[in-house]
Amino acid sequence: xxxxxxxxxxxxxxxxxxxxxxxxxxxxxxxxxxxxxxxxxxxxxxxxxxxxxxxxxxxxxxxxxxxxxxxxxxxxxxxxxxxxxxxxxxxxxxxxxxxxxxxxxxxxxxxxxxxxxxxxxxxxxxxxxxxxxxxxxxxxxxxxxxxxxxxxxxxxxxxxxxxxxxxxxxxxxxxxxxxxxxxxxxxxxxxxxxxxxxxxxxxxxxxxxxxxxxxx
Amino acid sequence: xxxxxxxxxxxxxxxxxxxxxxxxxxxxxxxxxxxxxxxxxxxxxxxxxxxxxxxxxxxxxxxxxxxxxxxxxxxxxxxxxxxxxxxxxxxxxxxxxxxxxxxxxxxxxxxxxxxxxxxxxxxxxxxxxxxxxxxxxxxxxxxxxxxxxxxxxxxxxxxxxxxxxxxxxxxxxxxxxxxxxxxxxxxxxxxxxxxxxxxxxxxxxxxxxxxxxxxxxxxxxxxxxxxxxxxxxxxxxxxxxxxxxxxxxxxxxxxxxxxxxxxxxxxxxxxxxxxxxxxxxxxxxxxxxxxxxxxxxxxxxxxxxxxxxxxxxxxxxxxxxxxxxxxxxxxxxxxxxxxxxxxxxxxxxxxxxxxxxxxxxxxxxxxxxxxxxxxxxxxxxxxxxxxxxxxxxxxxxxxxxxxxxxxxxxxxxxxxxxxxxxxxxxxxxxxxx
Numbered sequence: 001x002x003x004x005x006x007x008x009x010x011x012x013x014x015x016x017x018x019x020x021x022x023x024x025x026x027x028x029x030x031x032x033x034x035x036x037x038x039x040x041x042x043x044x045x046x047x048x049x050x051x052x053x054x055x056x057x058x059x060x061x062x063x064x065x066x067x068x069x070x071x072x073x074x075x076x077x078x079x080x081x082x083x084x085x086x087x088x089x090x091x092x093x094x095x096x097x098x099x100x101x102x103x104x105x106x107x108x109x110x111x112x113x114x115x116x117x118x119x120x121x122x123x124x125x126x127x128x129x130x131x132x133x134x135x136x137x138x139x140x141x142x143x144x145x146x147x148x149x150x151x152x153x154x155x156x157x158x159x160x161x162x163x164x165x166x167x168x169x170x171x172x173x174x175x176x177x178x179x180x181x182x183x184x185x186x187x188x189x190x191x192x193x194x195x196x197x198x199x200x201x202x203x204x205x206x207x208x209x210x211x212x213x214x215x216x
Numbered sequence: 217x218x219x220x221x222x223x224x225x226x227x228x229x230x231x232x233x234x235x236x237x238x239x240x241x242x243x244x245x246x247x248x249x250x251x252x253x254x255x256x257x258x259x260x261x262x263x264x265x266x267x268x269x270x271x272x273x274x275x276x277x278x279x280x281x282x283x284x285x286x287x288x289x290x291x292x293x294x295x296x297x298x299x300x301x302x303x304x305x306x307x308x309x310x311x312x313x314x315x316x317x318x319x320x321x322x323x324x325x326x327x328x329x330x331x332x333x334x335x336x337x338x339x340x341x342x343x344x345x346x347x348x349x350x351x352x353x354x355x356x357x358x359x360x361x362x363x364x365x366x367x368x369x370x371x372x373x374x375x376x377x378x379x380x381x382x383x384x385x386x387x388x389x390x391x392x393x394x395x396x397x398x399x400x401x402x403x404x405x406x407x408x409x410x411x412x413x414x415x416x417x418x419x420x421x422x423x424x425x426x427x428x429x430x431x432x433x434x435x436x437x438x439x440x441x442x443x444x445x446x447x448x449x450x451x452x453x454x455x456x457x458x459x460x461x462x463x464x465x466x467x468x469x470x471x472x473x474x475x476x477x478x479x480x481x482x483x484x485x486x487x488x489x490x491x492x493x494x495x496x497x498x499x500x501x502x503x504x505x506x507x508x509x510x511x512x513x514x515x516x517x518x519x520x521x522x523x524x525x526x527x528x529x530x531x532x533x534x535x536x537x538x539x540x541x542x543x544x545x546x547x548x549x550x551x552x553x554x555x556x557x558x559x560x561x562x563x564x565x566x567x568x569x570x571x572x573x574x575x576x577x578x579x580x581x582x583x584x585x586x587x588x589x590x591x592x593x594x595x596x597x598x599x600x601x602x603x604x605x606x607x608x609x610x611x612x613x614x615x616x617x618x619x620x621x622x623x624x625x626x627x628x629x630x631x632x633x634x635x636x637x638x639x640x641x642x643x644x645x646x647x648x649x
Contacts, residue, residue, distance in 0.1 A: 028241045028244065028245060029241070031240075031241040031244070032240070032241035032242070035239065035240040035241055036240050036241050036242055037484075037491065038484060038491055039242070041490055041491035041492075042491060051321060055319055055321075062316070062317075062561065063255060063259075063316065063317040063318070063319065064319075066258070066317075067255060067258075070253075070255065074253075129252075132254060133268075133269075133270040134254045134257040134263070134268070134270045134273040134276075135252065135253065135254035136270070137270035137271070137273065137276050138252040138254065138273070138275050138276050138279065139252055143251075143252055190248065190249070190250070190251055192248055192249065193248075193249040193250075193251055193320065196245050196248060196249040196320070197249065197319075197320055199245055200242070200245050200246065200249050200320040200321050200322060201320060201321045203242050203245075203321065204315060204321030204322075204323060205321065207323070208315075208316075208533075210480070211480060211533070211534055211535055211536050212535070212536025212537075212538070212539075213532075213533055213534075213536070213538065213560040214316075214560065215315060215316045215321050216316075
């Protein structure tokens with residue numbers, strides 16, 4: 001079991017994640033040549049880039065500024081979500097060991113603390129979703145499921161590192177499984193916003209720029 | 217066409233055809249990327265003015281209309297469509313402010329527009345908008361006016377205007393002009409003075425201009441009814457007139473959606489190469505701005521009463537005139553008090569998206585949702601509101617009565633006619649300066 005999860009399963013997960021994402025992007029780009037003439041007719045690289053960049057920086061867009069609380073939590077959540085897997089010692093060591101790829105890692109104590117910060121932010125987003133009527137009304141079971149899919153890898157890593165709840169080896173197995181599931185889900189669910197963001201923002205930035213207007 | 221037999225079956229194939237036509241890469245991305253974060257809610261004046269009821273938040277409105285149509289692949293019931301109609305027309309003006317607040321930049325109003333197209337294909341649409349579609353087909357304009365009546369009105373207005381401006385002309389079908397001016401049919405029908413005032417401004421600026429004897433209608437309310445076949449015809453009328461008269465530019469009257477339709481959407485409905493109109497489209501606001509800035513029109517004095525500026529969504533957000541409108545007002549008035557927020561972030565007054573022509577059935581909602589604009593205007597303390605759009609004018613007029621704002625609504629041409637210096641050769645003989 002352990003060998004399978006850490007071996008073939010992880011390979012499959014990464015392949016599905018990368019190939020699935022590339023396939024999704026390619027399919028959209030190919031389709032757009034036929035159906036989205038309005039974009040190519042007036043494509044404005046500067047406005048598209050600005051429209052992406054400004055929404056990647058906390059409080060840089062008008063929309064972020066008008067919702068300071070949600071903005072802060074959203075950025076904390078996403079920064080941790082991306083940084084922790086990249087710089088956790090367990091991951092960098094594995095990469096180094098398997099492929100000879102190495103980059104610096106964050107100290108364990110910091111990773112531990114940031115994981116807690118991440119879990120707190122995730123909890124806050126969940127509470128927001130359940131409490132605010134205008135968010136609750138557009139929330140369905142899939143949204144909760146995807147929340148769980150995203151949170152489980154982090155929760156399990158924290159529990160494993162701190163030897164809580166289950167034996168660390170079992171918890172680590174859950175952690176790897178959960179991480180793989182998240183990667184597999186990403187291209188095919190709403191989690192695809194991770195890469196679609198760049199395309200939707202580019203489009204709207206360009207589309208509003210042809211009207212002399214900004215979207216940030 | 218207006219008879220709605222209750223048992224009329226739903227033509228799902230026709231809906232699917234519309235869905236297929238709109239099955240773009242961008243729509244696919246929008247449907248997939250939305251994380252239901254709810255950040256669009258507070259951008260919407262319908263939501264803000266309806267006690268923040270969640271049913272009024274933009275994404276929910278798309279879910280309940282286009283979302284359901286997509287989910288059922290067009291196989292929807294008449295009951296569903298009646299409910300969807302009340303959302304797609306009664307709770308959204310397609311002002312597009314929500315797309316500026318969506319972290320993904322999802323163009324939510326465009327999705328409502330697709331829903332409107334689907335519903336319109338089944339004759340589910342506010343009655344008066346469907347009648348207007350028919351009027352465009354019958355006469356080429358929204359008010360069933362004949363071209364003869366239009367030309368007669370222009371002649372009458374020119375003659376009457378000669379009491380103010382020597383030799384005032386409203387040239388019809390003159391070729392090779394700088395501007396081909398097109399108007400909202402309600403100008404010749406109900407407010408012919410508007411055409412006369414525009415003619416005075418053009419005369420004083422020394423413009424070479426004309427109006428087409430056919431294709432003079434600037435509005436395109438079929439954009440809002442969702443009948444894009446008619447919308448394309450209306451846009452094509454204008455392009456054909458400009459091409460026929462070899463005009464350098466098409467100049468749209470002080471009307472918001474007409475500019476958006478002719479300049480930005482029309483080229484796609486009529487399949488113009490490069491997505492550009494065959495003759496460049498400009499707007500009265502931009503033209504007047506140029507006159508005043510360049511000194512072609514000189515002012516006797518500036519407007520002194522406190523005045524604010526209404527940004528029509530289709531000029532300031534879906535069009536490129538947010539800056540020029542306010543700048544022109546600042547050139548001609550001393551006490552300008554902008555609303556907050558304004559320019560491309562301005563709120564819709566609830567007159568747009570077809571709401572005004574939708575008539576009395578929708579007036580109550582219009583007054584409720586218009587409260588945001590009424591409060592904005594009141595907060596400026598202005599006594600006048602400069603409104604360069606016919607639908608905004610009607611709506612703010614109604615808001616003025618409903619909320620006792622005590623304001624006066626004016627257009628640029630009106631104010632310019634008051635303030636501009638008439639050059640000596642245009643002063644009527646015997647009129648002492």
